[in-house]
Amino acid sequence: MRIMKRFSKNHPNLKNLEILCLCLVSLANIKVLFIIFIKRNVVYYMHRIVEVYLVDIIMSLIPNVPIQLKKLLSIIYLR
Structure with a gap:
């Protein structure tokens, strides 16, 4: 399930x-x-909403994510 919405405009x-x-x-x-x-x-x-690894x-979804961000996400997921 994907939902894409506008959140804010032109934030500095x-x-x-x-x-x-x-x-x-x-959550559970x-x-x-x-x-x-x-x-x-x-x-x-x-x-x-997903049931697989982050x-x-x-x-x-985003194939060109920087390596540093992937490492950070791995750390967040393991906590």
């Missing part, structure tokens, strides 16, 4: 960024993934 701290934040929220056995990214100075967030989903 968000310029020149493609991916702002990746946040994993675990359901993992909710919020992907916040910027396209044409508009902030969007993508919401997807890094695999990110790699499938």
